Amino acid sequence: MNRSRIKRYSLLLVVTLLLALSSFVVQAADTLVILHTNDTHARLESTSPEADAAPAGGMVKIATLVDELRENGLDNILLLDGGDAWHGTNVANVFEGKSVVEVMNLMGYDAMTLGNHDFNYGQVALAQRKGEAVFPVLAANVLEEGTGEPIAYSALIKPVGDLTVGIIGLVTTETPYVTHPKNVEGLVIADPIARAKSLVSYVRPQADVVIALTHLGFEADQVLAEAVPGIDVIVGGHSHTRLEEPVVIGNTYIVQVGEHAKELGYLELTLEDGQLTNAVRKLVPASADVADNGQVVETVARWGKELEAKMGQEVGTASVILDGERANVRVKETNLGNLVADVMREAVGADIGVNNGGGIRASIAAGPITVGDIYTVLPFDNTLVKVEILGRDLLGALEHSVRLYPEQNGGFLQVSGLEMTFDPSQEAGARVQEVLIGGQALDPDKTYTVATNDFLAAGGDGYTTFTSANILVETGAMLRDAMADHVAAQGSISPEVEGRIVVIE
Secondary structure, X not given: OOHHHEEEOOOOOOOOOOOOOOOOOOOOOOEEEEEEEOOOOOOOOOEOOOOOOOOEOOHHHHHHHHHHHHOOOOOOEEEEEOOOOOOOOHHHHOOOOHHHHHHHHHHOOOEEXXXXXXXXXXXXXXXXXXXXXXXXXXXXXXXXXXXXXXXOEOEEEEEEOOEEEEEEEEEOOOHHHHOOHHHHOOEEEOOHHHHHHHHHHHHHHHOOEEEEEEEOOHHHHHHHHHHOOOXXXXXXXXXXXXXXXXXXXXXXXEEOEOOOOOEEEEEEEEEEOOEEEEEEEEEEEOOOOOOOOHHHHHHHHHHHHHHXXXXXXXXXXXXXXXXXXXXXXXXXXXXXXXXXXXXXHHHHOOOEEEEEHHHOOOOEOOEEEEHHHHHHHOOOOOEEEEEEEEHHHHHHHHHHHHOOOOOOOOOOXXXXXXXXXXXXXXXXXXXXXXXXXXXXXXXXXXXXXXXXXXXXXXXXXXXXXXXXXXXXXEEEEEHHHHHHHHHHHHOEEOOOOOOOEEEOO
């Protein structure tokens, strides 16, 4: 093992327990408090779950909870993140996660492990974000192909109060399939258990407490706990699992805190004679009555202004009107529908691309196209997915698409890579008359690859066919970002209606 990849941090953080939370007890010298987040997906601001509900959640409120827990100056608290922090909202995506790293720096995180979606901006941006973070970014099992060197720190050993804590970072082996494959080219995601065994053998003799900070998912965390008994605590992520109580396997405590910065995880460990004797678990809600942290609010507002300016930037031009009118994209082929489906298919290298017409919300006038125009057309947080499906099931999806015609239907598919003819005079389920893929008739027994969005892949708009499809890639990349990149690369676009969807009148 390359010991140079283990960074020692001597900084003692002055931390405390939130006295306002009366259910927590004041800590003794032989305790360790672990505060943790995971799968926040760049939720920096609070949101309202319902139209009339007060805003809750978000890092603006998590930061307040952390600050209050530190206020009295005790020195036994760690703040950790289990990955998927840097990608997920416009204020993060447009700036490739830079805004999130700045907020995490402000909050005083002690360490994070990389999540699969933290790779979404590519390796150049990833290296930049790691360099900007004032806390160590861990990924023990993500190695450079050829050299076998980790791309980030494998572990760290640091004093926390009177204790020495070792922290190991592990990343899911699913990463090449749940980010775009190009984002991990030249990298190897090694077996996390093998890496953990090697690192624990080195860290354990030097640490009072060994923590695995993982983005593996709850099921994989349980396997890890069984395989590597030298780990005291697994602070997890990836599966968005909300664990109100720690799951104990052997002598290992497993915790995770759901998603989207709705709650702050709290785990208080008590040690006697070097042995863990007790664990107290709390999930502290970032509820509407928690005040927003002023520094985080100011930082997010500044990035928000930059986002507004970015939205006004031109990325290309359209020589024709791009038709995204509701009355059109929900009943027939349009040139904008074709463009969106083409972008999807090309982005993931699929045979076919399909997008629900209801996901296209506006037209774009001929002339300059701004980032804001594209975000207006595609306002949803839909991400690109590549699935594998049999021809007969694809035919079923196309039948589902046209079943309500001529009624406007948000599930009406805009398509790429295929041509179809349908007869609305026939009963629903028997309307599609002909389907050509690459100029060849659809083969019901052949397997085709389909680019779609995560909404349809999850069965949205009633597409249950896609829920049983074999998922090949979940890129995590936003459709609107792929669209903006395509327009920027082309410079000028002039998509046409090509007869991809023909109605027999």
